[in-house]
Each structure stands twice: as C-alpha cells, then as structure tokens.
Amino acid sequence: MTTTIDRRVIMRAIVVFLLAATAITLVSVMLSDSAQATDVATHVVSADTSSDDASTGATSNTADNILWLQSLVNGLAFGTLLALASVGLSLIYGTTGLSNFAHGEQVSFGAVLTYFLVTPQDVSIPLIPVSFNIGLPLLVGAAIGIAVSAGTGWLQDKFLWAPLRRRGVATVQQMIVSIGLSLALLNFIQWWIGGGRIGLTTSSGKAIDFGPFTLTDTTLISLAIALVCLGGVSWFLLKTRLGRATRAVSDNPALASASGIQVSKIIRLVWIISAGLAGLGGILLALYEGGTAFDAGARLLMLMFAAVTLGGLGQAFGALVGSLVIGVVVEMSTLWLPADLKIAVALVVLILVLLVRPQGILGRAERVG
Amino acid sequence: MDILIAVTREMFAPTTAAFALAAIGLNFHFGLTGLLNMGHAGFMLLGMYGYAITVREGGGMWLGLVVAVLLAIGFALLLGWPTLKLRGDYLAIVTIAAAEFVRFLGRSSVMKNITGGSTGIRGTDFKEPFESLSPFPDALITIGPWQLHGSASTSWWLVLVSWTMVAIFAWVFWMLAKSPWGRVLKGIREDEDAVRSLGKNVYAYKMQALVIGGVLGALGGILWSFGNAVSPDSMGRPTTFWIWTLLLLGGAATVFGPILGSVIFWAAIVLVKQLAALLIPETIMSTTAREPFALILVGVTLMLLVIFRPQGILGNRRELAING
Amino acid sequence: MADTGKPTPTAADPFALVPHEPGAPKMDKIIVADKIHRHFGGLTAVDVEHFEVQRNAITALIGPNGAGKSTFFNLLTGFDKPQTGEWSFNGFSLHSKSPAAVARSGMVRTFQLTKALSRMTVIENMRLGASEQVGESLSRAMFPGLWKKQEKEITAKAEELLVRFKLDKKRDDYAGELSGGQRKLLEMARALMSDPEIVMLDEPMAGVNPALTESLLDHIIELKNQGVTVLFVEHDMHMVRRISDWVVVMAEGKIIAEGPPATVMANKAVQDAYLGAHHDTDLSEER
Numbered sequence: 001m002t003t004t005i006d007r008r009v010i011m012r013a014i015v016v017f018l019l020a021a022t023a024i025t026l027v028s029v030m031l032s033d034s035a036q037a038t039d040v041a042t043h044v045v046s047a048d049t050s051s052d053d054a055s056t057g058a059t060s061n062t063a064d065n066i067l068w069l070q071s072l073v074n075g076l077a078f079g080t081l082l083a084l085a086s087v088g089l090s091l092i093y094g095t096t097g098l099s100n101f102a103h104g105e106q107v108s109f110g111a112v113l114t115y116f117l118v119t120p121q122d123v124s125i126p127l128i129p130v131s132f133n134i135g136l137p138l139l140v141g142a143a144i145g146i147a148v149s150a151g152t153g154w155l156q157d158k159f160l161w162a163p164l165r166r167r168g169v170a171t172v173q174q175m176i177v178s179i180g181l182s183l184a185l186l187n188f189i190q191w192w193i194g195g196g197r198i199g200l201t202t203s204s205g206k207a208i209d210f211g212p213f214t215l216t217d218t219t220l221i222s223l224a225i226a227l228v229c230l231g232g233v234s235w236f237l238l239k240t241r242l243g244r245a246t247r248a249v250s251d252n253p254a255l256a257s258a259s260g261i262q263v264s265k266i267i268r269l270v271w272i273i274s275a276g277l278a279g280l281g282g283i284l285l286a287l288y289e290g291g292t293a294f295d296a297g298a299r300l301l302m303l304m305f306a307a308v309t310l311g312g313l314g315q316a317f318g319a320l321v322g323s324l325v326i327g328v329v330v331e332m333s334t335l336w337l338p339a340d341l342k343i344a345v346a347l348v349v350l351i352l353v354l355l356v357r358p359q360g361i362l363g364r365a366e367r368v369g
Numbered sequence: 370m371d372i373l374i375a376v377t378r379e380m381f382a383p384t385t386a387a388f389a390l391a392a393i394g395l396n397f398h399f400g401l402t403g404l405l406n407m408g409h410a411g412f413m414l415l416g417m418y419g420y421a422i423t424v425r426e427g428g429g430m431w432l433g434l435v436v437a438v439l440l441a442i443g444f445a446l447l448l449g450w451p452t453l454k455l456r457g458d459y460l461a462i463v464t465i466a467a468a469e470f471v472r473f474l475g476r477s478s479v480m481k482n483i484t485g486g487s488t489g490i491r492g493t494d495f496k497e498p499f500e501s502l503s504p505f506p507d508a509l510i511t512i513g514p515w516q517l518h519g520s521a522s523t524s525w526w527l528v529l530v531s532w533t534m535v536a537i538f539a540w541v542f543w544m545l546a547k548s549p550w551g552r553v554l555k556g557i558r559e560d561e562d563a564v565r566s567l568g569k570n571v572y573a574y575k576m577q578a579l580v581i582g583g584v585l586g587a588l589g590g591i592l593w594s595f596g597n598a599v600s601p602d603s604m605g606r607p608t609t610f611w612i613w614t615l616l617l618l619g620g621a622a623t624v625f626g627p628i629l630g631s632v633i634f635w636a637a638i639v640l641v642k643q644l645a646a647l648l649i650p651e652t653i654m655s656t657t658a659r660e661p662f663a664l665i666l667v668g669v670t671l672m673l674l675v676i677f678r679p680q681g682i683l684g685n686r687r688e689l690a691i692n693g
Numbered sequence: 694m695a696d697t698g699k700p701t702p703t704a705a706d707p708f709a710l711v712p713h714e715p716g717a718p719k720m721d722k723i724i725v726a727d728k729i730h731r732h733f734g735g736l737t738a739v740d741v742e743h744f745e746v747q748r749n750a751i752t753a754l755i756g757p758n759g760a761g762k763s764t765f766f767n768l769l770t771g772f773d774k775p776q777t778g779e780w781s782f783n784g785f786s787l788h789s790k791s792p793a794a795v796a797r798s799g800m801v802r803t804f805q806l807t808k809a810l811s812r813m814t815v816i817e818n819m820r821l822g823a824s825e826q827v828g829e830s831l832s833r834a835m836f837p838g839l840w841k842k843q844e845k846e847i848t849a850k851a852e853e854l855l856v857r858f859k860l861d862k863k864r865d866d867y868a869g870e871l872s873g874g875q876r877k878l879l880e881m882a883r884a885l886m887s888d889p890e891i892v893m894l895d896e897p898m899a900g901v902n903p904a905l906t907e908s909l910l911d912h913i914i915e916l917k918n919q920g921v922t923v924l925f926v927e928h929d930m931h932m933v934r935r936i937s938d939w940v941v942v943m944a945e946g947k948i949i950a951e952g953p954p955a956t957v958m959a960n961k962a963v964q965d966a967y968l969g970a971h972h973d974t975d976l977s978e979e980r
Contacts, residue, residue, distance in 0.1 A: 099458045099461065099462065126654075126658065127653055127654065128653075129652040129653050164676065169675075169676065171458075172403075172405065172457065172458075173675050173676075173679060175405070175458070175461065176613065176617070176671065176675045177671075177672045177675050177676060179407075179610050179613065179671065180610075180614070180667075180668045180669065180670070180671030180672035180673075180674075180675065181668065181672055182610075182668070183607060183610050183664060183665075183667060183668030183671065184664075184665045184666075184667075184668025184669050184672070185668070186607075186664075186668075187660075187661035187662070187664040187665045187668065188661070188665050190661045191658045191661040191662060191665070194657075195657075298606070302465070302466055302469055305462045305465075305466065306466065309459070309462055313458070337479075338477060338478055338479050340473065340476070340477045340478055341473060341474065341477050341479065343469070343473055344469075344470045344473040344474055344477070347466040347467065347469060347470040347473075348470065350462070350463070350466050351451060351463055351466065351467065354451045354452060354455070354459060354463060541835070544834070544835050544837075545831075545834055545835065548828050548834035548835070548837070548840070549820070549826045549827075549828030549829045549834065549840060549844065550828060550829050550830065550831055550834035551834070552813075552817060552820060552821055552829075553821065553829055555810070555812075555813055555817075556810050556813065556821050558812075559810035559811055559812055559813060560808045560810055562772065562792075562804070562808060563804070563808035563809075563810060563880075564810075564821070565772075565791075565792040565793050565796070566770070566772075566792060566796055566801060566802050566803070566804070566808070566884075567796055567801070567821060567822050567824075567883070567884075567886075567887065568793050568794075568796035568797040568801070568824050568887060569793055569821075569829070570791070570793045571793065577831050
C-alpha cells in the first residue's frame with residue numbers, strides 16, 4: 001500500500017492524462033464535421049454546463065474567463081466531489097473484493113433523502129397514501145441524510161454482505177447480488193420521488209469571480225466540505241491504528257486476520273464510511289449541479305468505476321487521483337465535444353487506460369500460481 | 370381471465386424470444402466461459418443500429434444482417450482485446466462502460482442524422498423488408514384466445530421467425546457445449562491458469578466465446594427492434610441486468626435455461642403489473658409506480674436467486690453446489 | 694524400491710561427474726537458464742545466474758520460505774515474466790513464450806494450490822489434458838463426426854491413467870468432491886495426458902493427507918522410470934531425501950547450493966539459510 005503519493009505516481013497520472021487528451025482530440029477531429037453541421041450540438045455545450053451559471057452570463061466579468069481554465073477548474077471541482085463517492089467504492093473493493101454496483105444508488109439515496117427532508121413541497125413514502133411536509137433546514141436535512149446513509153452501510157453489511165461472506169459466496173456472485181440490489185434500489189427511489197429532476201435548494205448560488213474563472217459560493221463551500229472529508233479519510237487511513245488496520249486488510253486479508261486484526265469489524269467500518277461518503281457526495285453533487293434525480297447515482301457509477309479502475313482497483317488514494325483525472329477529462333472534453341458525450345469520453349479513457357496500464361495508476365501487477 | 374391471456378401471450382411474444390436469444394448469447398459468455406459481460410444490451414443495440422440503418426439507407430435486409438453481425442464481432446474483438454488477459458471484473462467494468470458508450474454515442478445530438486439521436490429510429494424506416502416476407506395475411510389473426518397481427522410489428526410472422534431462431538441457436542449451443550471446444554470453455558470458467566498449464570490458448574477461446582455470444586446478442590436486438598423500434602434508452606444497463614436475471618433464473622450453462630428464464634421472467638412481469646393494477650388501489654400505488662414496483666421485484670429476485678439458488682431452475686444442484 | 698533410498702540404480706549415475714556447486718553443468722541437460730532476474734517493486738524475488746536440469750532424473754528445488762522457488766517456477770513455465778534472462782527447454786528458447794506454448798512444447802506443470810477444475814467431472818478433467826484435439830477448434834466442434842474417434846482414444850487413455858492413479862472409481866464424480874490428496878493425484882494424472890517430457894510439480898505434498906504421501910511418492914518415481922523428467926518444489930525435507938536424485942537449494946532468490954540430497958543437507962550454507970528463516974515456515978502455506 002502506498003503511504004504517500006510519490007513522484008512516479010504523478011508522472012503516471014500525467015501520462016494517462018496526456019493520453020486521454022490525445023484520444024479526445026482524435027475523436028473530436030473525427031466528429032468535428034458533424035458537430036459543426038448541427039448548430040444544436042454547439043448550443044448544448046453552453047446549455048448543459050448547468051453547474052457554472054456564472055459562465056452563461058450572471059456577472060459582467062464572464063468575458064474575462066479563459067474557457068479552458070474554467071473547464072479545468074470545473075473539472076477539478078467535479079473530480080473532488082466524485083472522489084467522495086469513488087473512494088468508498090474503492091475501499092469496499094479493497095477490503096472485500098466486491099465491485100459494488102449498488103454504490104451509485106447509495107449516492108442517489110443521500111441526495112434524495114436530503115431532498116425528502118428539506119423540500120418545502122409535500123412528499124410521501126411509497127405504499128403510504130399520506131403526503132406531508134417536512135421542510136427542515138438544508139444543513140439539518142443533509143446531516144440526517146449523511147447519518148442515515150452511513151446507517152444503510154451498516155445495515156447492508158450486517159444483514160446482507162457479512163452473511164454472504166460467511167457462507168463463502170464467491171465475489172462474482174456477490175457482484176451479481178449487488179446488481180440486483182442496485183436494480184431494486186434504483187426503482188424504489190424512482191417510485192419514491194418520481195422520475196423528474198429535483199433541487200435541494202431554490203437558489204443556484206452567488207457567482208464569485210476569480211479573474212480567469214468563476215465559481216459559485218455553493219460550489220466553493222461544497223468543495224471545502226469535500227476536501228475536509230477527504231483529508232479526514234486520508235488522515236484516518238494513514239495515521240490512525242484503525243486506518244492502518246484497514247489498509248492491512250486491503251493488502252492481505254489472511255495475513256491481517258492472522259496478525260490479530262478483526263477483519264469483519266474493519267469491513268463493517270469500511271461499509272459505514274463508504275456509504276456515508278457516498279451520501280455526502282450525492283448531496284454535494286446535487287448542490288453543485290443544481291439538482292438531482294433518481295438515477296443521478298446510476299449515471300455516476302460509470303465515472304466512479306472509471307476513476308477507481310484508473311487509480312488501481314482497491315487503492316483508496318488511487319481512486320482520489322483517478323477521480324480528479326476523470327473529472328478534468330470529462331469537463332475539458334466539453335471544449336471540443338457536445339456535452340451529451342461527456343460520460344462517453346470518460347468511458348473511452350477508462351478503456352484506453354486498461355490497454356496501457358491495466359493495474360491502474362497506483363495498482364501493482366499480481367503474482368500467479 | 371384477461372390476465373391469463375395477457376400473461377400467456379407474453380410467454381410466446383417475440384420480445385420474449387428476443388431476450389431468450391440474447392440470453393443464449395450471454396450463456397456462451399457466462400454459463401460456459403465464466404465471462405462477466407455486463408454490457409450485453411450494448412451488443413443488442415449495436416445489432417439493431419447496424420440492421421436498421423443499413424435497411425433505411427436502402428441496403429436491404431441481408432446486408433443489414435451482415436452489417437449487424439460484423440458490428441457485433443468488431444465490438445467483441447475491441448472489448449476483448451484489452452480485457453480478456455486481465456482479471457474477470459475488468460471485463461465486467463469495460464463491457465458495461467462500452468455498452469453505455471454505444472448508447473451515449475447513439476443518442477448524442479452529434480449522431481442525430483445517423484442514429485436518430487435519443488428518439489432512435491422509427492419502425493417504418495426499417496421493418497418493411499422483413500414484414501414483406503411474411504406468408505401471413507396483412508390483417509389481425511386470432512389463434513385460440515390470442516389475437517396478433519399477421520405480418521406487422523409484433524406479429525405471428527415475427528413470433529414464428531424469432532422462436533425458430535431461438536430453437537436453432539439453442540441447438541447450436543447444445544452441440545458446442547458438449548464438444549471438446551465447450552469443454553475447454555468450461556475449464557476456463559473453473560480456472561483459466563489450469564487450462565493454460567495444459568497448453569490451451571485461453572485468450573483465443575475466450576475471444577471466440579465473446580464473439581459468438583455478442584453476435585447472438587446483436588441478433589436478439591434485431592428481433593427485439595422488429596417488435597418495437599430502435600430506441601437507445603431501452604437498451605441501457607437495466608436491460609443487461611434483466612438478461613442476467615432471466616439467465617440465472619432459468620439456469621446458467623443449461624440449454625433450455627435462457628428460454629425458460631425468459632418465458633417466466635416476462636410472464637411474471639406482466640402478471641405482477643396486472644395483479645398490482647387489480648388488487649392495489651390507485652391511492653396506494655399509482656399507475657406510474659407499477660413499473661418500478663415490478664422492477665424492484667426483479668432486482669430482489671436476482672439477489673435471492675444468486676444467494677439461494679445459483680443454479681437456477683434447470684441447473685444441476687450438485688454441479689453448482691461445489692464451492693471452489 | 695522406495696526403501697533403498699537411492700532410486701534407479703540401473704543406469705550409471707548421470708551425476709557422478711557433476712560438481713556439487715551452484716549452477717553446475719549437467720551431462721544431458723533438458724532445461725538451461727541464464728541470468729534470470731525478477732523483482733517486484735524494489736524486492737528481488739529471483740536472481741539466478743545459471744541453472745541446468747538433468748534429463749530423466751528427479752530434481753528437487755528446495756529453500757526456505759520466500760526464497761523465490763515458486764516465482765522461479767512461474768518464470769520457467771511462462772506464468773510470470775522476468776525482467777531479464779534467457780532460458781531454454783530442449784534447446785528451444787522459452788523466452789516470452791506464453792504458458793500455453795510452454796505446455797505444448799512438452800513442459801507441463803502443476804500448482805501449489807491444486808487447480809482441479811471443481812465443477813467438471815474427473816474424466817472431463819482428464820480429457821481436457823490431452824493435447825492436439827481436433828474437436829477443440831471451433832470450426833470443427835459442431836461436427837461430432839470429426840472428433841468422435843479421437844475422443845474415444847483420449848477417453849481410453851484417460852481411463853488407463855485413472856486406474857494407475859487409483860482414481861477410476863471416481864471417474865464420474867465432480868473434481869470438487871475429491872479430497873485434497875486425490876485432487877493432487879488428479880492434477881498429476883491430467884498433466885500426463887499430453888505425454889510431457891518434463892513435469893514440474895509445485896509442492897506436490899502440500900495439504901496431502903499422510904496416508905496418500907507414499908503413493909504420491911511412488912507415482913513420482915514411476916514417472917522417472919517411464920522416461921519423464923521431474924522437477925519439483927518442496928518443503929518437506931524427508932520427501933526430498935527419499936526420491937530426489939539431485940537437489941538445488943535457493944535462498945533469497947539465488948541458488949546457494951547443489952548436489953545429491955545427503956551432501957546438500959550437510960552443507961553449512963543450506964543449514965544457515967534454513968535456520969535463519971525458519972521461524973515463519975508455516976505462514977505462507979496459504980496465501
């Protein structure tokens with residue numbers, strides 16, 4: 001396990017990054033004819049970057065913004081928020097070997113639950129024909145949302161994953177179970193809050209001008225929270241006894257268990273942390289993007305997997321680096337490509353990375369036999 | 370009574386056959402070889418795009434089929450190339466990513482002139498050559514309690530063709546699975562290093578399985594589009610997961626598993642929706658909630674199946690009871 | 694013959710003139726390896742200057758835990774790639790050959806953690822071991838007429854081997870239902886289906902019930918009598934002494950001694966290597 005992100009890693013990240021940029025340029029050259037032909041396409045670019053209301057003319061200074069720098073900043077911001085979700089995915093993979101396909105719904109759940117608690121509109125729960133109004137303040141609602149999310153992590157591990165592990169169910173089977181769970185949760189959430197787009201707040205935030213780029217105050221606060229949390233997780237993993245134990249489990253469960261670490265407790269903890277982080281990520285992303293929907297997490301899942309694979313499956317810090325790379329790639333791609341291809345670009349990057357460095361940026365090759 | 374007719378009609382509907390065919394493809398991947406293809410809907414979508422676009426541009430039905438098959442082969446080769454040498458979950462992630470990529474690209478505004486963007490391609494643009502081959506009259510025909518059109522869209526003609534194809538490929542699966550070739554695939558499913566140590570080129574075998582299964586997925590996609598239309602958003606991740614559910618339901622690695630699974634799956638969905646409409650009052654479950662409700666049950670079924678009966682309905686208990 | 698301690702006294706001892714030193718040249722070499730170097734990150738796993746294996750003899754590769762024996766095995770059989778090095782089998786270079794190509798050239802291995810194919814029957818496991826099967830090609834698999842005859846021959850051969858390894862009663866059981874020792878036997882029998890020139894056994898005794906040990910040993914000696922070369926990795930010194938003609942000792946990735954069993958065990962460097970690293974012996978049995 002890597003304790004520090006050393007220079008080699010950064011070099012690799014840069015290589016991957018350049019590679020991705022080249023790929024995108026190639027694709028954009030291939031598609032440029034059709035992109036120019038349809039006015040719609042270029043229109044979408046500016047319309048869909050819903051996050052930066054600022055760049056569409058909220059302030060008079062927007063003309064000073066350097067487009068690529070704005071995209072880079074947006075990408076770093078998005079990547080940081082994405083990291084909240086993908087670090088958990090990576091921790092779960094590292095400690096249990098499970099590629100958790102229900103992690104996307106975990107993200108949606110945090111955001112949707114918060115919406116449920118804070119919206120001034122009437123809400124209801126499936127199968128209960130009463131609608132009521134909760135309307136808590138955003139901070140309180142978000143805090144409850146995160147706590148309940150973390151609680152679902154505990155609940156899941158206690159009643160689903162831990163029994164499966166005890167029965168010796170193979171990780172492939174567990175992965176398919178997580179797919180079933182994802183399908184059930186996704187539809188449950190849709191049933192719960194409907195198929196439309198919902199917003200956690202009515203305001204879209206005040207734009208703050210930094211000269212070459214602009215960010216809203218909501219985004220800044222979200223970023224600050226995300227950075228504090230990611231810092232907290234890093235501190236936990238690197239400096240605390242439990243964190244070191246977690247990394248030991250990630251490295252070699254059998255050995256960790258032999259040296260007296262209670263693996264099942266560590267895994268329980270990882271589930272709680274991961275679900276909580278995912279919930280938080282969901283809420284912050286909903287604020288950043290000015291809204292959420294029942295399938296917000298499901299859309300994000302591919303980006304999370306891309307980030308986690310990019311960083312090396314199971315490497316928590318890899319997921320962090322991977323998320324930033326993916327965030328930047330996704331946002332920068334809108335400079336050349338229509339915004340509805342954002343995610344497609346990330347997927348191409350994922351496939352390219354697997355070609356060049358399958359074990360990811362921070363991963364190691366494995367021994368056979 | 371109406372429910373019974375609706376349910377039984379769903380059992381032999383062309384959609385059911387289309388999914389059965391796609392599931393036979395997935396059975397080559399997962400059942401025989403143990404490949405975790407989580408992007409099967411991508412193969413289906415690619416198949417229907419290939420066919421529909423070729424036909425719309427005047428290429429004719431047979432050329433359309435060839436294009437669809439070639440696309441599926443190319444897609445499989447492209448996916449397999451980087452991933453088949455890696456651990457299994459990489460293939461899962463890459464296939465799901467690639468399938469979503471196809472869908473995002475297909476529905477993107479850039480491709481609107483070719484793929485029709487998010488609205489897809491209307492049936493009238495590509496169904497004609499197939500429907501004109503129909504020997505049945507161009508009118509509604511009632512057989513027993515079921516009424517379908519003779520030739521257009523979800524028709525008796527389509528029922529006949531799609532189930533014939535399912536039968537043919539189930540036979541092909543049976544022949545291949547019991548051959549030495551199938552034996553190598555099963556060995557790979559169990560432990561690819563062991564098979565490697567016996568001198569078999571594991572990579573090539575996995576690639577062959579991936580290609581065959583992918584082509585069947587594409588053919589299933591074409592059949593599906595005959596009964597519906599080409600719509601990228603119907604071929605998202607959930608579709609792949611349905612195919613997995615019905616394959617595991619029927620029994621992976623068995624000949625009739627995909628068929629039985631598809632029949633039960635689709636009949637059950639119709640049954641749940643109809644029963645919900647009948648028994649649960651509108652105030653508790655609105656009409657729009659019935660679809661998600663049925664799909665929640667699908668998700669839960671998938672979980673329960675994998676946990677409690679991984680061999681499905683037809684699988685060999687003894688064979689699958691052994692853990693590693 | 695097991696009680697003589699020195700198997701096959703028939704032919705003149707091919708090791709009579711071989712010096713007892715690391716990298717010693719052999720009379721009739723089947724494997725030759727040079728400057729094999731493999732490191733993981735900063736950790737050197739294997740660093741072998743020169744290594745030769747005598748044809749039609751039983752050579753043991755021993756050493757304390759973490760000595761790099763298994764990694765060296767993986768390198769020789771193509772399951773891992775060294776950073777540098779050149780090695781050949783029967784004069785045929787195996788550098789950058791795939792594991793499958795290595796196996797097809799006549800060098801078949803088994804694994805420390807047995808890789809019996811659990812959800813296939815014993816006889817199917819055996820059939821899979823046969824090489825050059827017509828029906829294994831996709832284009833011909835659909836036509837049973839093309840491969841039915843060969844399948845019969847393979848089955849006959851498999852059944853013969855099963856009798857020899859006393860697994861004939863388990864013919865139609867799933868391999869996953871066999872005991873650990875029976876799986877080892879099955880894996881060895883399966884390796885013989887392709888008539889290899891050399892079998893490489895990775896800890897054939899690990900996890901085998903003592904009652905089966907004797908018969909396993911006899912099978913290995915029997916292999917040699919049939920003209921097959923055996924190279925095996927082992928922990929159990931008792932077994933090494935019993936059956937091997939020649940012993941190669943590795944420690945910290947290097948070959949530190951070679952010689953007949955008795956000489957090697959008396960070697961000071963070998964004893965030091967073992968004692969120095971003995972405290973963690975049992976940990977690595979299961980990775």
